[in-house]
Amino acid sequence: MKFSLTWLKDYLETDATVAEICDALNAIGLEVEGVEDPAEKLAGFRIAHVLTAARHPDADKLQVLTVDTGDGQPLQVVCGAPNARAGMKGVLGLPGAVVPANGMVLRKSAIRGVESNGMMCSTRELELGEDHDGIIELPDDAPVGTDFADYQGSDPVIEVAVTPNRPDCMGVYGIARDLAAKGLGTLKPVTMPAFTASGACPVEIRTDDAEGCPAFYGRVVTGVTNGPSPDWLQARLKSAGQRPISLLVDLTNYLMLGFGRPAHAYDLAKLSGAVVARRANDGEEVLALNEKTYTLDSEMMVIADDNGVHDIAGIMGGEHSGVQDDTTDVLLEIAYFDPARIGATGRKLGLSSDARTRFERGVDPEFLDQGLDLLTGLIVELAGGTPSDAVHAGSPPSAPKVVAFDPGQTLRLGGVEVPEAEQQRILESLGFTVGEGWQVTCPLRRNDIEGPADLVEEVVRIHGLDKVASVALPRVEGVARPTATPQQKLERGLRRAAAASGLNEAVTWSFLPTWAAEHFGSDQPLWVLANPISEDMKAMRPSLLPGLLMAAKRNADRGAASSRLFEIGRRYFRSGNGLSDEKPTLGIVLAGEKTARGWQSGKARPFDAYDAKALALQLLEAAGAPVANLMVMGEAGAQFHPGQSATLRLGPKVVLARFGMVHPATLKAFDADGPIAAVELFLDAIPAKKGAAFARPGFTPPALQAVTRDFAFLVPATLAAGDLVRAVQGADKASITGVRVFDVFAGQGVPEGKKSVAVEVTLQPGEASFKDADLKAIAEKVVAAAAKLGGELRG
Amino acid sequence: MTDITSQTEAALAAIAAAGSLDALEAERLETLGKKGWVSLALKTLGGMSPEERTAAAPAIQSARAAIAEALDAKKAALEAAALEEQLARETIDLTLPAVAAPKGSVHPVSQVMDELAEIFADLGFAVATGPEIEDDWHNFTALNMDETHPARAMHDTFYFPDKTNEGRDVLLRTHTSPVQIRAMLDQGAPIRIIAPGRVYRSDSDATHTPMFHQVEGLVIDRDIHLGHLKWTLETFFKAFFEREDITLRLRPSYFPFTEPSVEVDVGYSTEGGRRVVGGHGDAPGHAWMELGGSGMVNARVLEFAGLDSKEWQGFAFGLGIDRIAMLKYGMNDLRAFFDGDPRWLQHYGFSPFDQPTLSAGVGARA
Secondary structure (H helix, E strand, C coil): CEEEHHHHHHHEECCCCHHHHHHHHHHCCCEEEEEECHHHHCCCEEEEEEEEEEEECCEEEEEEEEEECCCCCCEEEEECCCCCCCCCEEEEECCCCECCCCCCECCCEEECCEEECCEECCCCCCCCCCCCCCCCCECCCCCCCCEHHHHHCCCCEEEEECCCCCHHHCCHHHHHHHHHHCCCCEECCCCCCCCCCCCCCCCCEEECCCCCCCEEEEEEEECCCCCCCCHHHHHHHHHCCCCCCCHHHHHHHHHHHHHCCCCEEEEHHHCCCCEEEEECCCCCEEEECCCCEEECCCCCEEEEECCEEEEECCCEEECCCECCCCCCCEEEEEEECCHHHHHHHHHHHCCCCHHHHHHHHCCCCCCCHHHHHHHHHHHHHHHCCEECCCEEEECCCCCCCEEECCCCHHHHHHCCCCCHHHHHHHHHHCCCEECHHHEEECCCCCCCCCCHHHHHHHHHHHHCHHHCCCCCCCCCCCCCCCCCCHHHHHHHHHHHHHHHCCCEECCCCCEECHHHHHHCCCCCCCCECCCCCCCCCCEECCCCHHHHHHHHHHHHHCCCCEEEEEEEEEEEEECCCCCEEEEEEEEEEEEEEEECCECCCECCEECCHHHHHHHHHHHHHHCCCCHHHCEEECCCCCCEEEEEEEEEEECCCEEEEEEEEECHHHHHHCCCCCCEEEEEEEHHHCCCCCCCCCCCCCCCCCCCCCEEEEEEEEEECCCCHHHHHHHHHHHHCCCEEEEEEEEEECCCCCCCCEEEEEEEEEECCCCCCCCHHHHHHHHHHHHHHHHHCCCEECC | CHHHHHHHHHHHHHHHHCCCHHHHHHHHHHHCCCCCHHHHHHHHHHCCCHHHHHHHHHHHHHHHHHHHHHHHHHHHHHHHHHHHHHHHHCCCCCCCCCCCCCCCEECHHHHHHHHHHHHHHHCCCEECCCCCEEEHHHHCHHHCCCCCCHHHHCCCCCEEEEECCCCCEEEECCCCHHHHHHHHHHHCCCEEEEEEEEEECCCCCCCCCCEEEEEEEEEEECCCCHHHHHHHHHHHHHHHHCCCCECEEEEEEEECCEEEEEEEEEEEEEECCEEEECECCCCCCEEEEEEEEEEEECHHHHHHCCCCCCCCEEEEEEEEHHHHHHHHHCCCCHHHHHCCCHHHHHHHCECCCCCCECCCECCCCC
């Protein structure tokens, strides 16, 4: 809502300054979004008298003027306007002034070699109109030297945001009422211009749908003269950002903006038969005032006559029957429409309008007759004509809401003590009636009031939220208790562990281009938005890797040598109840150089699958997963290199992580340069630690020193080293506490189809040191275990 | 006698002149070696009479001691010189770069969420979560926005074509408020929670992204009022910004799920082109900035969430996490939050060891 101070003062008797009014508006919940003070825009523009005008020596179209700005020192100004001439009065912008239309700062300058001390301005340059054919010509009595803003009459415009619960403030009058309640002045009664109605309304008005249009009031005015509106009306509409069109249209807009009451005027000559509020027929079309054609359905209300639809009820009039400059007879419509149906229709048609905004929030049901009479009176006063009697079809809601209020609730809910008399004054100034025992009757326009809490809000917002004192929340005794859930602790710990491993935490979009989501999709259908903001943000991610891959690609395109990114977030799947199953996940992408080329290390080294494995294990350990029991298995997914990727599982089915090199086909799909390594940890699969206490299990470091023995085996080339390690580990569980591969070799000296795997076995003696015979026996067991896998001890 | 003396002097001179460990060893053999003259002279003592021995021994013994001492000293000196020479040869250029361990970082959004959790834990709030893919009942209806409510249209909601088994529309939550409903339904009252997380609106321009982060706060008890809300937000912001001069302004507003509804502004000044939170918004050089919405939970919402609104009341608030992160840590471009650019992440991100704690201050200074 925008309105000028003058317009507000039409309804509010006040001496308050603009600043005071704005503070009050903010304080009562009508947020001031801006104040435009034309005086500020016009600072530095002064009324000037052109004393002389002479041809510019070097330019045919320019003149050199001397102008008097009232301080006795005529200034020389170069001017290109054809109407500039000696003797005229105009507006001079002095050096330092900013031209409102283009933001240009005026300076003392030389134009084609002639000094110019300012600029004579056109209407358009000062944003006062469209005229740019010449400079502004002021009447002869314009006082030279006066600030043009003062002469013009400065009228600040205030813009407020009206929350959707306050349709009563969608008109200037409602805002004046709220300000009066706040003590900013006195609300003036609505001035009703007198008129005499003569004769019955010649048009039949009906509502055929009492639910969608409970009330349709109207009246005909014949013999009007349409034309431009008077200045006062134009000025008010302009301050509200509304372009004046013609008197009849402007008056309906005045009623809407001034009183929150939309109305419509039809050109009677374009109507035929009864004018009826009814449901549209499916497929019925109407060309609306915005010159677009809308196809309607039977859920929508229209105003129609024998020939068809003339108005999308409560939203927008039709082009065909709108008033024109030559209109002489009009039918005025003031109706009450069901707010919900207006909203639904507007949403379905994608059609917004000032009328819809008001009707869908609920216009004042008590302001139909008054609104109609006000509109009629203004038309008769300004456009002449003879009004008929009003006709009333149906009736608007009339049962007021009565709330049983307890003034003590203001303190209990609002936290501020307001004397009962003051509470009553506030409510009454807003139009509520306080009856016996605090039975509060609400004005019908306040359809937002549901119960006592709403009345507390009315009292507190007018009394002043700034008077609510802070009161500490009661707190439990002692130190605050821990509140984080195991899942939250897991994520917090992992995040810092990953960052400590040299990874940068990214936050990427939850939605992906469909192709990218499908590339990482599972057997479940993806969640795909019906109304995405773009094709790139359409499908919910089934993996964290695509978003990170795209980030790595962006980084590479920007010249980054490497990206080490991780993200902790959700993957979106489906659950049985039609809702989502959102799985907490940690994703890692390692792209580009692991180590840059170096004086020690030589060439740059890319990331490999073992880098991914190391991170996966390290972070799983940080997450408290039993990493010693994990199995390295296959099936990391089609997005990974089939020979350089794996899963980490707890038992054959529970997959805790997948890692490895990204498949070349995936790199191609994402247009990314490889090699890229990736990891995904499935946090929901990590088993929670059960019943863990603070105390660790008892432990004393063994007294006897461990010994190590090396074994090199020739094994089939296809044997997984992990299998050999596990077999060796199991050879003597009591003594063998560690098995570590330290060499793998194939080639010269190793038979075809074989490889040599060397392991270092750590043996921990218990009570007594190992004797030679013990060590020999263990070694035999180790060799036997390896033999079961086809391994033979190398000589 | 003089013989031994002169021999000793000669030996000590030779030891002093020895230029290498080998030369020194040769001199040792010459003197103290099995066949060295000192050893041989010592042996002669065995064949002497006691008187002779008493007369001869001291000279021989002292010669042995002097030579042994000189040998040791010279050996140490030669070894030290040799080590010094070796070390000199081993000199390396330490201006050459060492291998740098990659530096990781925690995203500002995560850092601020940890800060929120830490501060609110002290005030007795637990952290609650809920699904991001929601149904319209939790996101709208239970928050007092029925299907025809105009506020629904203002939410720029992302919808899925799917329906839940109950026939509800499925959407991306437009705010963290549905977590209120879920928490109240799960836990009942009294309750104190915050619920940080991702939210979505189909809005994209310089200052809006279709995905962003919010934190919801909810306190339900028997006698909670607006004064508690004000205190809670003031206390939080003072702890978050680590400034005592935080001044809040509450303005009446409208949210369907609260009544009364309150918009929260904070006073700030502009220093060096940056907004700095603190001070009274009406003070010279200061202004007010909107931080979030709040209010007393609407009785209807309590009823939807299964609570008796005659028994329970309380407040809720919602704040933009990205926004307060930007205010505190000085980022100016929201879109960069979601770009994954390591340069930005290294600059605005946090060390993993900047874990917010109350004792060290929850904030991490640059």
